[in-house]
Amino acid sequence: MTHTLEIREGDWSELGDIAGEIRRVVFIEEQQVPEDEEWDGRDDECRHFLALDAAGKALGTARLLPDGHIGRVAVLEEARGRVSASP
Structure with a gap:
């Protein structure tokens, strides 16, 4: 079965609420990454993507x-x- 994904691109001000919540769940809750390591202060300078x-x-x-x-x-x-993913 093929599943279709939409990829959305934006900056942290556009996608940060949703991207941040996914990262919080996956990295901080599931993988026990310390919050100060996850939130490294670089998000504003990056391009972000959501699937x-x-x-x-x-x-x-x-x-x-x-x-x-x-x-x-x-x-x-x-x-x-x-x-x-496939080309």
Whole structure:
């Protein structure tokens, strides 16, 4: 079965509320990452991405740093293994 995702791009002021909540759940709650390590102060300088399902529910997030590194990739547990990316 194929699942369709919409990828939304924006800055932290646009996507931060939703992206931040996904990261809080995945990194701080599930993986026990310390809050001061997760919130490193770099989000304002990054481009952010949300993956949304066909109903518009945000399932995952990632950020792109100015130097081109991808980081803070997080997918909600309910969506893991459900979708895959293809070109």
